[in-house]
Amino acid sequence: MANIVIDRIKKSFGAVDALKEVSLNIGDGEFVSLLGPSGCGKTTLLRIIAGLETSTSGDVRIGGKSVVGLPPKDRGLAMVFQNYAVFPHMTVFENVAFGLRMQKADAGRIKKQVEKAAALLHIEPYLDRYPNKLSGGQRQRVAVARALAVEPQVLLMDEPLSNLDALLRLEMRTELKSVLQASGTTTVYVTHDQTEAMGLSDRIAVMFNGRIEQAGPPVEIYSQPATRFVGGFMGNPPMNFIRLSVQNGAVALGSARHPVPQFGGTEIVLGLRGENVARTPLEEGLRLEVRVAEPMGSHLLLTGTVEGQPVRFILPASETVKSGELIGLKPDLDRLTWLSPETGEALSRPTA
Structure with missing residues (x-):
């Protein structure tokens, strides 16, 4: 696993500053949520960590090594997206094994890692099925299992539960917390849902207008807001x-x-x-x-x-x-x- 250092990251789109010198340290094995309303810059920051977006200035270090300029495949990370992104023409086994095959892993390691990830996500009975035979919650489990199977240093998650109904979100949130505690993977989780962030995170970074308004443990963010925005955004x-x-x-x-x-x-x-x-x-x-x-x-x-x-x-x-x-x-x-x-x-x- 690895820590992440986000050092004065700035991102401009023409005259618009989407990120205004954002800095954040994420510890090895820590689960940190980037929480905020639409347009606050949280997904842009996640994409910069992933290498899918280039920062205007600043540095990102994973495990002590700068990854600026490195392609996503060389950053030691995996991503889980909002829309599952599972391959409909592949079985669950082949979906979970996809990243390992891209790494040219041998058959023995592929089998071992797929079975391990499937057990963590409780999808062992579905390994021979195709995604169209699965529920939305099961497909999301497949997407998470595929990410964990490659044993990434860092797991990036972009609103992974927002397409699920309320009961499935609650179930998946519980499963996700259990799985990531067991795996010890450093995780950055983007969400606009304060309940998800409060329930899952070791720390929350509340973002607004391209800045981090406050970063800290969930209880501290809730009970001791640093700004009026944080106090008004958190809580129902x-x-x-x-x-x-x-x-x-x-x-x-x-x-x-x-x-x-x-x-x-x-x-x-x-x-x-x-x-x-x-x-x-x-x-x-x-x-x-x-x-x-x-x-x-x-x-x-x-x-x-x-x-x-x-x-x-x-x-x-x-x-x-x-x-x-x-x-x-x-x-x-x-x-x-x-x-x-x-x-x-x-x-x-x-x-x-």
């Missing part, structure tokens, strides 16, 4: 952002005042996850004007306004709240995020 519902007035270094959170980081402004933005509140008497907490109350089975989702600003909060399913009601909510003071209204960047926690 996304983080609430409430603009509050600062007086004497503190803001009013219901009947109490709470210290905020010193940054010199008269207003600050409070970032608050929907689940990090509890119901409290109206005079003691944030005043939520409930517009819609939606029982979701496991919880109650409330949509409304605080200080005239749109918010969504989650309460236990046992709570009774009606649309149009005015209720008090007490924030968990250990889980507040403070952001600059001007830059959208997170501020350090207050010392008091």
Whole structure:
């Protein structure tokens, strides 16, 4: 296996900068997701790592060796695509063996590696079948098995589960995590689905507008977003952002005042996850004007306004709240995020 160093990679298409000096270190055997909305540059970065796209400047090193200028076949990697890309005229065995045959592996190694990869992906019963006799989830398993059979240093995956229905995605996500933990392959995974990224990754690199906004473990990305974009992109519902007035270094959170980081402004933005509140008497907490109350089975989702600003909060399913009601909510003071209204960047926690 191998580590990957992405060093100040820039990619321009004419006057448009698709990537703006992106840097990221990926450890040996680590699973890192490139997460972000369409057009953020995540697939362009993956294609540069793969050698399918040429960077304008910067360096990519795999296992300590620069791969800039090397063709994809000489980079020691394999790719799994969104559309499976299995060969319909080949059996599952021949599909899984394809990369090994391109390497001119001997028959004994081909048989051993195909059987090993098939066992990992639980497709041993289908080795003699053709792809048209398989389900979508089974075809995707074949594509992953073909990539793993060549024992690549690096596995690159571009939205590999997006063509599957919801139940199959959940099943494949579980299988994929188990398989890649067993193989120890360094993996870079492109997705726009935060649930996939949270569930699969050792670390997530959240991308926006050609830059990495934040890179870190999933729980850290979720609970301590570095920017307003990260907080708003991660989570369902996304983080609430409430603009509050600062007086004497503190803001009013219901009947109490709470210290905020010193940054010199008269207003600050409070970032608050929907689940990090509890119901409290109206005079003691944030005043939520409930517009819609939606029982979701496991919880109650409330949509409304605080200080005239749109918010969504989650309460236990046992709570009774009606649309149009005015209720008090007490924030968990250990889980507040403070952001600059001007830059959208997170501020350090207050010392008091």
